[in-house]
Amino acid sequence: MREHRRSGRFRRGIVYALASLLLLLLSQRPILPRPELVMSLKTVPTSQNRETVQTDSSVFKAAGRSFIIRPDQQGAQEFDENTSSLLWEREFGSIITTAAASENLSAWGLLDGRVFILDHDGVILRIIDPHQEGIASAHPCIYALAMSEQGESVAILYGILPQYVLVYERKSGFYSLSYSEELQGDLRSAQSAAFSADGQDILVKTADGLFYFDRSKGKGALLHPDRFAGEAELLIESLGDTGFALLKATTDERYAGIIRSGALEAYFPVPPDSFGLSASEDSFKIKGAEEDLVFTRRDYE
Amino acid sequence: MSKHCPPGPAAVRLVLLLLLGQVSSLLGAQNVNPQKKGATAAEKAIDILVPSAGIIVDFGIPKRFGSTGGSYLGSGAQVQSRTLDVPASGEGVLLFSQQKKLLETGFPHSGDNLIALAHGNGFVSVYSSPTLSFSEEMKKNVIARDERIGTIGAANGTSDAYFYLRIVDTRSRLLVNPALFTSTMVDRAAPRIEEVSLIRDGFQLKAEPARRVLQRLIQGDYRLAVRLGDPSYAGGVVSGLFRIKIVLDGQVVADRKFDSAQNADEGLGFLSLPAPSFKLADRDGRFLLGSQFLARGNHSLELTVYDFNSNAGSFTWRFIVE
Numbered sequence: 001m002r003e004h005r006r007s008g009r010f011r012r013g014i015v016y017a018l019a020s021l022l023l024l025l026l027s028q029r030p031i032l033p034r035p036e037l038v039m040s041l042k043t044v045p046t047s048q049n050r051e052t053v054q055t056d057s058s059v060f061k062a063a064g065r066s067f068i069i070r071p072d073q074q075g076a077q078e079f080d081e082n083t084s085s086l087l088w089e090r091e092f093g094s095i096i097t098t099a100a101a102s103e104n105l106s107a108w109g110l111l112d113g114r115v116f117i118l119d120h121d122g123v124i125l126r127i128i129d130p131h132q133e134g135i136a137s138a139h140p141c142i143y144a145l146a147m148s149e150q151g152e153s154v155a156i157l158y159g160i161l162p163q164y165v166l167v168y169e170r171k172s173g174f175y176s177l178s179y180s181e182e183l184q185g186d187l188r189s190a191q192s193a194a195f196s197a198d199g200q201d202i203l204v205k206t207a208d209g210l211f212y213f214d215r216s217k218g219k220g221a222l223l224h225p226d227r228f229a230g231e232a233e234l235l236i237e238s239l240g241d242t243g244f245a246l247l248k249a250t251t252d253e254r255y256a257g258i259i260r261s262g263a264l265e266a267y268f269p270v271p272p273d274s275f276g277l278s279a280s281e282d283s284f285k286i287k288g289a290e291e292d293l294v295f296t297r298r299d300y301e
Numbered sequence: 302m303s304k305h306c307p308p309g310p311a312a313v314r315l316v317l318l319l320l321l322g323q324v325s326s327l328l329g330a331q332n333v334n335p336q337k338k339g340a341t342a343a344e345k346a347i348d349i350l351v352p353s354a355g356i357i358v359d360f361g362i363p364k365r366f367g368s369t370g371g372s373y374l375g376s377g378a379q380v381q382s383r384t385l386d387v388p389a390s391g392e393g394v395l396l397f398s399q400q401k402k403l404l405e406t407g408f409p410h411s412g413d414n415l416i417a418l419a420h421g422n423g424f425v426s427v428y429s430s431p432t433l434s435f436s437e438e439m440k441k442n443v444i445a446r447d448e449r450i451g452t453i454g455a456a457n458g459t460s461d462a463y464f465y466l467r468i469v470d471t472r473s474r475l476l477v478n479p480a481l482f483t484s485t486m487v488d489r490a491a492p493r494i495e496e497v498s499l500i501r502d503g504f505q506l507k508a509e510p511a512r513r514v515l516q517r518l519i520q521g522d523y524r525l526a527v528r529l530g531d532p533s534y535a536g537g538v539v540s541g542l543f544r545i546k547i548v549l550d551g552q553v554v555a556d557r558k559f560d561s562a563q564n565a566d567e568g569l570g571f572l573s574l575p576a577p578s579f580k581l582a583d584r585d586g587r588f589l590l591g592s593q594f595l596a597r598g599n600h601s602l603e604l605t606v607y608d609f610n611s612n613a614g615s616f617t618w619r620f621i622v623e
Contacts, residue, residue, distance in 0.1 A: 068367045091568025091577035139419040189398045233404045251405040258535045276405040
């Protein structure tokens with residue numbers, strides 16, 4: 001009788017172990033595109049190798065604009081790429097940790113925890129200082145920064161112990177804090193963040209996972225902490241009007257993905273020498289050391 | 302010309318005031334040697350160890366960069382490490398790190414890898430070098446003073462390896478001259494005044510005191526442009542420019558110190574002058590100091606510069622304004 005019970009317990013144990021293993025495998029598997037989603041792949045010779053990028057590392061290019069970062073990282077100049085002439089120059093009292101730019105604005109995150117928003121001529125429009133607004137971190141610093149095209153909204157990864165995702169909205173010319181999320185962990189290097197092209201969605205890499213914020217609902221959520229939590233590097237680019245393309249890197253693996261409306265549409269391995277990401281209306285390019293991969297996304301008809 | 306004063310009680314008081322963040326308004330014009338004897342809580346939080354191999358303080362020194370000919374003032378010190386280790390200046394936590402990544406990120410850095418440690422009392426120390434690599438100790442919650450936070454590579458296969466160090470007082474919003482935190486910096490080489498000029502609307506009169514005839518210029522507002530240098534002592538120590546004193550016709554018109562730079566909205570404010578600091582330097586590497594009206598008559602301009610160890614270099618120029 002006792003032996004029978006023991007063997008029953010043993011069988012149940014085996015079943016539980018197998019179920020756990022299956023769950024673990026499922027959680028680690030790549031997410032293939034949904035059946036109604038078609039993704040085509042084109043391989044092209046690499047357009048820009050890594051060495052070129054490193055040599056040009058003091059130039060920050062965004063939204064068709066070019067900025068020279070000063071060697072001490074406490075100043076920036078915008079210059080005209082065609083004429084090489086200086087358009088404007090600005091010095092900051094602290095070290096630049098991250099930056100974002102749109103056609104008419106630029107935003108600069110500093111080691112002292114402030115964000116400077118400059119107009120097209122480099123004049124200060126606003127200074128955002130979360131510390132002054134009562135956001136209590138032991139040490140202020142800006143780790144990620146994203147700004148919508150017209151500058152109506154700014155998203156920030158701010159401070160350590162604890163770290164916060166903060167979203168500011170511009171109302172009557174002033175930026176006010178509209179949302180804050182305290183995180184469990186913190187990252188202490190520059191991270192990727194982006195607005196969707198329609199300006200409604202925000203995606204920020206955090207220690208807890210991918211933080212997604214829907215501006216129209218005013219709600220935020222952590223996406224897939226199992227895949228995106230921790231210190232793995234991540235690039236985020238807006239894809240189409242409402243989506244994002246992702247490239248994640250660990251020491252010897254690379255994964256690409258698509259997020260649309262807060263859902264992970266696709267997540268799959270790409271060559272381990274992949275190092276860059278750019279995205280447009282319906283396709284995104286994974287830059288590799290040997291070749292670039294261009295993925296085109298379209299809904300199945 | 303060159304002298305080395307032992308630290309006195311007044312100097313110790315001054316250092317204590319500096320470290321309590323009350324420096325800018327209280328600093329007087331007296332000769333100081335801020336090498337310290339006592340140790341306040343702030344000194345314990347940040348205590349930069351200067352290896353005998355060398356230190357070059359470039360706080361306030363004009364520098365140039367980029368194809369557009371931009372200029373700015375140095376804000377720290379190059380520290381030569383004997384062992385290629387980069388030690389933490391004080392107990393602290395990792396605040397920010399920047400190094401070459403696996404992925405090509407949108408925002409580039411200047412080419413230097415960088416570590417920022419947050420210490421007690423609002424101080425932050427920033428270490429940077431193109432060859433700086435991070436050590437495993439960085440993953441700990443608290444990094445002890447002197448603990449290795451990274452290593453640097455030697456240039457050209459020699460032991461000539463430097464990292465650049467900056468000290469920030471976040472509570473007072475100051476970038477502080479790292480020389481104020483060193484305890485063993487022997488520099489007996491006096492700073493040099495390489496050029497003194499008066500400039501106005503494209504006109505420039507360069508001082509040539511060796512000429513027998515007094516130089517002449519017309520009445521008006523002039524800016525003083527000076528090129529300064531601080532040679533290294535014993536092949537490896539530059540304590541850095543620390544004070545500039547200008548006397549015009551027996552009256553002190555400026556007596557300013559490179560003790561700290563204010564973190565202002567417009568940038569860094571050195572020498573208690575308005576930010577940004579790049580307006581204090583021209584493309585020829587000269588300081589552009591404040592404007593002064595020069596009336597008709599004979600004038601005498603005396604310029605004295607001191608390094609951190611109170612070695613002084615001076616220059617006297619007599620000219621006629623018509």
